[in-house]
Amino acid sequence: MSSAAIEVRGLRKSYGEVEAVRGIDFEVAAGEVFALLGPNGAGKTTTVEILEGIRQRTSGDVRVLGFDPDRQKMQLKDRIGVCLQSTNFPDKMRVREALDLFGSFYSQTRGTAALLGRLQLEEKRDAFYGTLSGGQKQRLAIALALVNNPALLFLDEPTSGLDPQVRLEIHALIAQLRAEGCTILLTTHYIEEAERLCDRVAIIDEGRIVALGTPRELQKAGEAESSVTILCDQTLIGRNLPAWPGATKTELSDDGRRLTAHSAHPARTLAGMLNWLEVSRIGLEDVRLSRPTLEDVFIAMTGKRLRE
């Protein structure tokens, strides 16, 4: 038997004529943080909801913690934690009451006090849900996902719509859970979230996985290239620029001082540029090297932007 926390083979989901998930395969190992990255409507949430046992698949084999989500719903739900993309509580429910209530549904629970401390909600323990800020509501949603000390945590767009400060706080919490060995599957359309937090990423588009690997592997394997930008102390307009080693494309800014070269071998390209500047007696004011982001990889693979 496999030790994978999640095994998905040939998963498909149709809504009438519309096929939302078109045969996807992946595995998530125990202790791994895995992201499904893709634009809205790509099939991420449908896939995750099938894994959580709240949506039935049309076909394919799925095992989550060894359970079939369609047939062993209750056993599965007892062992997983879920933070939904959008959720709500009655305005007059107190924070600690929500934790106590949901704790009573599971066969094992973490103490309410411990969760309040971990999610920095102690001061809000007696506050009504309706008085919480967006960030506090999201922290409560994550606390509820952790209430049963889950073996596997699903985070569906956990930072969507939150301000940057709260987003960083939630990133820190996910990093902490990762360090503790918690298996996490998260969906996101934020590149930096996938790059910073995840061991592996599956890029999903129109119901299919178009790339899967570590962020570094995807950046290397993709057709997207690094870019090298130099800022010179004088304009380069009118100069005969050489072909830079490894560069596939160059761009010159309107004032002629900023030169950008796209290259699959950025170190070689940069060395060639610096050498040319030296020979040409042109001063260098700034230099910048950018690796391709997962967004660049996504654009290279699908021709679309993630937020489309």
Added chain:
Amino acid sequence: MKAYLSLIRIDLKLAFRQKVVIFFNLLMPLALFMIFAEINRTERSGGIGDVVTMVSVIGILGTGLFGAGMRAAQEREANVLRRYKVAPITPLPLLVASMVTGLAVYMPFVVLMLTVAHVRYGMNVPSNLVSVLVFIALGVTAIRSIGLIVGAVVNSTQESGILVQVLYMSMLFLSGATFPTQMFPAWLLKVSRFVPAAYIVNGLQSILLRHETLWTNWPGAAALLLTTAVGLLLSVKLFRWEKEEKLRPAAKLWLLAVLLPFALPGLWHLYTGA
């Protein structure tokens, strides 16, 4: 069992924290009772027992249909139920908690009304007080179970409001709670035989005014009990956690199934002409 107790506890807390719940389940029925009791005393148009029956039925219909019927639709629309969907529970504890809360919120009013009726309006303490309370409790659970089905079959709060109003007004007037059934033409009287609230009115009048017991009114009590059971069963079957889960239009006909316990005696009355 832990889930049932937790849900009942939180439902009760939430109910008593909402001014609107206190107003519609306690203050408004009490004000209505006082108004009708004063009119009754001035005009000497009937016994105080009739007023108690009428206001009890108005309250039962209100707490059952508005309380249960609209709340589920509101919570589904607000994505509250969605969070429960990912927890290892079925809809049953949620529905049972709603039923128990309906009773806990409404029964104190009944006790208060009977006390005021006795102290201020001189109504004798019913000789079979337990029968009165049990029969009202059966009425609350039966109408609340109809409310739960309404909450399950409607697709929006707006739709729920319309359906609840239709059921509330029709049951209120056809049951004889507001107008005595003696005033009804023969055809309307036949229609009233199919109305669940009519059984509550008849049963309460028998127990309260004619000093009968729950036992002598067993057909009505059994119909209310059966409605509660069928209503709960159907509302579990039709329960929807998310607004995206749509019901087939035909599924709304299940609402009629809960009226079955009343359709059979109604047909019997039509058949025998009783």
